[in-house]
Amino acid sequence: MHLTKKLLMLGSGELGKEVIIEAQRLGVETIAVDRYADAPAMQVAHRSYVIDMLDRAAVREIVEREKPDLIVPEIEAIATAELVKLEEEGFRVIPTARAAQLTMDREGIRRLASEKLGLPTADYRFADDFESFGQAAREMGFPCVVKPLMSSSGKGQSVCKSEDDLDRCWQIAMEGGRVQQTRVIVEQFIRFESEITLLTVRSVSGTAFCAPIGHIQQDGDYIESWQPHEMSEAQLEEAKRIAKAITDELGGAGIFGVELFLAKDRVYFSEVSPRPHDTGLVTLVSQDLSEFALHARAILGYPIPEINVVSPGASRPLKATSELKDYRIDGVEDALAVPKTQVRVFGKPVTKVGRRMAVTLTAAATVEQARVLAKEALDKLSIRGE
Numbered sequence: 390m391h392l393t394k395k396l397l398m399l400g401s402g403e404l405g406k407e408v409i410i411e412a413q414r415l416g417v418e419t420i421a422v423d424r425y426a427d428a429p430a431m432q433v434a435h436r437s438y439v440i441d442m443l444d445r446a447a448v449r450e451i452v453e454r455e456k457p458d459l460i461v462p463e464i465e466a467i468a469t470a471e472l473v474k475l476e477e478e479g480f481r482v483i484p485t486a487r488a489a490q491l492t493m494d495r496e497g498i499r500r501l502a503s504e505k506l507g508l509p510t511a512d513y514r515f516a517d518d519f520e521s522f523g524q525a526a527r528e529m530g531f532p533c534v535v536k537p538l539m540s541s542s543g544k545g546q547s548v549c550k551s552e553d554d555l556d557r558c559w560q561i562a563m564e565g566g567r568v569q570q571t572r573v574i575v576e577q578f579i580r581f582e583s584e585i586t587l588l589t590v591r592s593v594s595g596t597a598f599c600a601p602i603g604h605i606q607q608d609g610d611y612i613e614s615w616q617p618h619e620m621s622e623a624q625l626e627e628a629k630r631i632a633k634a635i636t637d638e639l640g641g642a643g644i645f646g647v648e649l650f651l652a653k654d655r656v657y658f659s660e661v662s663p664r665p666h667d668t669g670l671v672t673l674v675s676q677d678l679s680e681f682a683l684h685a686r687a688i689l690g691y692p693i694p695e696i697n698v699v700s701p702g703a704s705r706p707l708k709a710t711s712e713l714k715d716y717r718i719d720g721v722e723d724a725l726a727v728p729k730t731q732v733r734v735f736g737k738p739v740t741k742v743g744r745r746m747a748v749t750l751t752a753a754a755t756v757e758q759a760r761v762l763a764k765e766a767l768d769k770l771s772i773r774g775e
């Protein structure tokens with residue numbers, strides 16, 4: 390069979406793995422790239438490469454060798470300046486090289502959302518050294534949230550509770566960033582009632598929104614998500630307005646995870662991923678087209694006539710609590726004995742503290758039921774060193 394298009398994915402985690410499966414289902418040749426071998430998406434792609442994705446020359450070399458039709462970023466930490474050049478030379482970057490570049494660093498996307506588009510966000514300051522960090526924190530007031538400019542899944546993030554906490558938070562930020570840099574963002578702490586991801590897809594069929602996904606985060610990383618999240622019509626309209634504004638500005642085709650905080654009288658924009666979102670793993674069981682199927686369709690230029698929630702659903706990630714070079718996941722059989730529930734094991738080669746290794750997915754009659762069953766299944770799973 391002659392495969393129609395060639396897709397090069399930069400980043401090969403659990404989210405990319407599902408996109409590659411969906412692209413292959415549509416007859417696409419797939420190449421997975423990441424900073425380590427045997428990454429989840431590499432296990433299903435046609436070919437793979439291990440490179441330092443922050444190294445411009447390394448990214449260019451792979452692109453020139455493979456000449457893909459689509460370059461699909463799967464994580465933030467990529468040499469996006471090189472993607473900008475490659476795009477200028479005629480390569481297609483998803484959704485656009487500018488979107489990848491702006492969302493890779495918190496300053497780019499925050500200034501765009503707040504200062505250019507006027508979207509409501511938490512108040513914020515940037516700081517380059519410990520002294521200006523202290524100043525910024527005092528201006529934001531305590532508690533405030535500190536994050537490295539380039540990080541994800543909560544790495545390097547902390548809530549700074551008081552003046553005495555400044556040292557600790559600065560250290561966490563310096564150690565947790567993806568790249569060596571000292572600049573941080575200090576945000577006002579928002580006392581939201583709930584938070585959601587509004588998956589927004591831009592395709593030849595226009596812009597479409599998935600039903601809102603509610604989630605709970607711990608230490609900046611998600612520990613539970615569900616769909617649909619109950620919210621007022623007015624809140625949903627405001628959420629869509631914000632999601633439309635930011636995704637229109639970023640442009641291109643594909644799915645975006647727009648993260649929003651819901652307070653009593655206000656919806657705040659937090660950040661946006663120009664790619665599938667971890668909390669959206671629930672759509673593997675709750676929608677007819679998962680966020681991964683939607684991404685694949687959108688970037689390949691195929692229509693998305695409609696998106697349906699087929700059942701309320703919930704997801705629970707299994708996170709490692711220690712570092713293991715060789716490990717196994719026990720309890721899959723017991724987890725699968727829980728009704729209406731599925732398990733996805735990602736197949737990451739090693740564990741690290743806090744690393745997401747698998748997920749339970751439940752589709753049930755109500756969100757409440759789905760959340761209970763997904764938790765029940767998660768409790769059956771455990772990670773054991775070999």
Ligand SMILES: Nc1ncnc2c1ncn2[C@@H]1O[C@H](COP(=O)(O)OP(=O)(O)OP(=O)(O)O)[C@@H](O)[C@H]1O
Nearest residue numbers: 511534540541542543544576577578579606609610
């Ligand atoms: N200003 C804030 N006020 C209150 N809570 C916050 C604030 N900023 C972040 N949080 C909490 O921390 C979580 C993670 O923050 P954020 O999304 O910025 O981190 P991240 O590292 O980009 O995570 P991911 O890559 O998983 O999206 C949020 O979902 C929210 O629960």
Ligand SMILES: NCC(=O)N[C@@H]1O[C@H](COP(=O)([O-])[O-])[C@@H](O)[C@H]1O
Nearest residue numbers: 400401402403404405541542667744
């Ligand atoms: N919040 C972003 C997110 O969930 N990204 C997902 O996690 C992978 C990295 O996991 P790792 O750090 O365990 O290698 C990424 O490749 C992506 O699939």
Ligand SMILES: [Mg+2]
Nearest residue numbers: 542648659660
């Ligand atoms: Mg986030």
